[in-house]
Amino acid sequence: MGRTNQLAHRMARKTMKLVDVTGNPVSRKEVTFTQTNHQFLFGSGMFDAIEVANRNVPPNRLPFLEDKLDKFLDIFNFATLPFYWGEFPNYQEAFEPEKGKPRTTELKAAAQLLKDRNVTVKGHPLVWHTATAPWLLDMSNEEILKAQFARIEREVTDFKGLIDMWDVINEVVIMPIYDKYDNGITRIAKDLGRVGIIKEMFAKTREANPGATLLLNDFNTSTNYDILIDGCLNAGIPIDKIGIQSHQHQGYWGREKLEEVLERFSKFGLPIHFTENTLLSGQLMPPEIVDLNDYKVTDWPSTPEGEERQAKQVEEMYTILFQHPLVEAISSWEFSDDGAWINAPSGFVRRDNSPKPSYDVLKKLIKGDWLTNVTCETDDDGMVSFEGFLGEYELRCGDKKGSFQLDKDGEMVRMVIK
Missing domain, CATH: 3.20.20.80 (Glycosidases)
Structure with a gap:
């Protein structure tokens, strides 16, 4: 079973209409969606x-x-x-x-x-x-x-x-x-x-x-x-x-x-x-x-x-x-073995702050496998869609940017990028 089926409840598809400050559609432009928080x-x-x-x-x-x-x-x-x-x-x-x-x-x-x-x-x-x-x-x-x-x-x-x-x-x-x-x-x-x-x-x-x-x-x-x-x-x-x-x-x-x-x-x-x-x-x-x-x-x-x-x-x-x-x-x-409850080696980092393999594994999951970073292109009307993990996002289009929340509402969003 692929990621889409197993993690569909963690993801959503968002359709957006991007316009500039004058209200004109941002047409045929490359847009990057970067997840900033889960x-x-x-x-x-x-x-x-x-x-x-x-x-x-x-x-x-x-x-x-x-x-x-x-x-x-x-x-x-x-x-x-x-x-x-x-x-x-x-x-x-x-x-x-x-x-x-x-x-x-x-x-x-x-x-x-x-x-x-x-x-x-x-x-x-x-x-x-x-x-x-x-x-x-x-x-x-x-x-x-x-x-x-x-x-x-x-x-x-x-x-x-x-x-x-x-x-x-x-x-x-x-x-x-x-x-x-x-x-x-x-x-x-x-x-x-x-x-x-x-x-x-x-x-x-x-x-x-x-x-x-x-x-x-x-x-x-x-x-x-x-x-x-x-x-x-x-x-x-x-x-x-x-x-x-x-x-x-x-x-x-x-x-x-x-x-x-x-x-x-x-x-x-x-x-x-x-x-x-x-x-x-x-x-x-x-x-x-x-x-x-x-x-x-x-x-x-x-x-x-x-x-x-x-x-x-x-x-x-x-x-x-x-x-x-x-x-x-x-x-x-515990995050760290330093000061851990009952002195247990229970953290993701050692007593000297050096990361354990578990730190690297978890970082790969949270900031890699389960994080969305995609690039798309708007159509003639400034419309663009993408699928990603639920959370906070930054949108970039050239030197302009915006931020938004991706949740399960499924509604189309009109966004002015500045």
Whole structure:
């Protein structure tokens, strides 16, 4: 089956009538259509943008982080920024390290930096039992709920226009029965129930930003997550996208599992985001580890064999997902091995910023195989048609140019080129 059949849902045909500033048709001229951005969201976590935007690192590290960001921007159009209410030990500092003193200014600078570079930004997460504020434990359950509502209202309102996509609530399947340590969010999840807490948190987020894109996100891809989503939809909760985590530290899912997961979650008819994808380029984590955070190693190198394996898996997984009509976004959890969660060799670039084979493979797909750059000629009436991947385009005709969005509307467009 050719690309046209497999990826028809990712493409559209556009007919345009080109005229000059006087209204005359641009006849018999060569026109180049160059895609400048995908409609599909390809991304990763880009927490380093916080340090780059605020320049709050040693001077000798800043060029290294800027180089890392440049490599990210050369492929991706989508980034996740961290909003962990409390500290994520050995990985990420708290958004609100001291009660009433959130890092709003720092995160706004990072979001603005990315937005200025045409990157869509998602905030992660608004509600989670892990890495949540420790002072919640001093409150009653009623007070915890009020504090969580206030937190949502503050962040979603403060970042409106910069961040209009949120992982609203994270890992609810396990939330009410989480017993690794006591935390305020599990307490209120026990009171409200899974569907109840989701309903409350989605309603509060929607109230704060009616136009935001709201995700339910989970690592549990069993039927327990199916049942939870079904319960939410039956309760009228307006989930915009289903978020599926795919941390594969213990081995690649493979085509069979990937297609089974896609088939099962497609039955809801909602767009799907692969929110936290991980494929290793080194030794795999032992299979007996249940909570990935429990695996403690100080040295976890990327290896030549592992990098070749990662590249093949990235190519297959991204191709399967891009071909699926309900998948709208694929976000790797790490872009780089430098500072990676649990020290895993999970990035597309090594600790020294040198690209791995997976980086080159993905760049070839996103900026080569799946990107449109075509040259056509207008007819006597200035009419021209082309087919391309959905997204943003620049049109050039001689020394004149224009820009437009290619989507599925199929309508003829009249464009004045200047």
